[in-house]
Amino acid sequence: MxxxxxxxxxxxxxxxxLSTFRSSNGLWENHRVEDVATPEGWYRNPELVLDFYNGLRRALINAExxxxxxxxxxxxxxxxxxxxxxxxxxxxxxxxxxxxxxxxGELMKVRSVRNEKLIRELSSEECDIHLGDKAEDGEQLRPHIVWFGExxxxxxxxxxxxxxxxxxxxxxxxxxxxxxxxxxxxxxxxxxxxxxxxxxxxxxxxxxxxxxxxxxxxxxxxxxxxxxx
The missing domain is CATH 3.40.50.1220 (TPP-binding domain)
Structure with a gap:
């Protein structure tokens, strides 16, 4: 075969x-890519990044x-x-x-900020992640996404x-x-x-x-x- x-x-x-990852004007769902898809964006404003990917997951769940x-x-x-x-x-x-x-990476998965092998799969019923949500090692969960610069x-x-x-x-x-x-x-x-x-x-x-x-x-x-x- x-x-x-x-x-x-x-x-x-x-x-x-589903929106394309990067449009011609450098925006993704009305956000600067640098703010929501880079390690620097995460360290500047992790709450913004988490909220952004929560929204993307909800859109994905409704897509076919x-x-x-x-x-x-x-x-x-x-x-x-x-x-x-x-x-x-x-x-x-x-x-x-x-x-x-x-x-x-995968939108429906999250991982520890310290250990990239500690991965958790999310369900369509519980797809949001917030500041304070921890991985098994006690560290903050982040999107299981390869950001620019990684x-x-x-x-x-x-x-x-x-x-x-x-x-x-x-x-x-x-x-x-x-x-x-x-x-x-x-x-x-x-x-x-x-x-x-x-x-x-x-x-x-x-x-x-x-x-x-x-x-x-x-x-x-x-x-x-x-x-x-």
């Missing part, structure tokens, strides 16, 4: 009503996987599919995808997956955010690379072999037709 590895970005979940998410899950009937996502939502999992690697611990497993792909697919990402954008450099020579995005995306690696200029849902429909041929 051929192995398909898929890299997804914010455009993957946009059709589900779109046809694109479901299309990728359906690929598992004929392929060995692994998804590497830059998104922090859980829509891939809720759509039925079995193998999802989150590069930038290391990306899952990049090595992602590189290994990409290096073994028989087919590589990029969906809804600008290829501007590193190290995720650099994953294209690990695709083996001769492997087909599909890029799905309604916007023009610059491929710094030169590895893309087929561009599908559509949104995630329609683009994946077209990809399925191509693969089935």
């Amino acid at each position: 051929k192995k398909i590895v898929v890299l997804t970005g914010a455009g993957m979940s946009a059709e589900s009503g 996987p779109n046809a694109g998410h479901k299309g990728l899950a359906a690929l598992e009937s004929n392929y060995d599919v692994y998804i590497i996502t830059q998104n922090v939502d859980n829509l891939h999992e809720r759509a039925g995808s079995s193998h999802v690697l989150h590069l930038h 290391a990306v611990p899952m990049i090595e497993p992602a590189i290994e997956l990409v290096s073994k792909a028989d087919i590589f697919v990029v969906i809804g990402t600008s290829l501007n955010v590193y190290p995720a954008a650099g994953l294209l450099n690990y695709v083996r020579p001769g492997i087909p690379v599909y890029l799905i995005d309604p916007n023009e995306v610059y491929d710094p690696s030169g590895r893309v072999t087929c561009v599908i200029r559509k949104g995630a849902s329609e683009g994946i429909k077209e990809l399925l037709k191509i693969l089935h041929k």
Whole structure:
């Protein structure tokens, strides 16, 4: 069974009503990215950061996987599919995808500020975290998110997956955010690379072999037709 590895970005979940991580004006849900997605922002105003992610979780709980998410899950009937996502939502999992690697963390999880391995999963019924809420080690809980300026611990497993792909697919990402954008450099020579995005995306690696200029849902429909041929 051929192995398909898929890299997804914010455009993957946009059709589900979730905001993209960083807009052209540097705002995310009307907040400066520096205030809510950096370690410095956390140390300046942890209460603001916690409230911000509480709001994102409530939005995620009310969102549903779109046809694109479901299309990728359906690929598992004929392929060995692994998804590497830059998104922090859980829509891939809720759509039925079995193998999802989150590069930038997971919105429905929180962890100790001291020990990043002390992770707690939140439920849809209890999804808010406040100052004073503690991890098992007695330290404050923070979002289990990789903020700008922090290391990306899952990049090595992602590189290994990409290096073994028989087919590589990029969906809804600008290829501007590193190290995720650099994953294209690990695709083996001769492997087909599909890029799905309604916007023009610059491929710094030169590895893309087929561009599908559509949104995630329609683009994946077209990809399925191509693969089935």
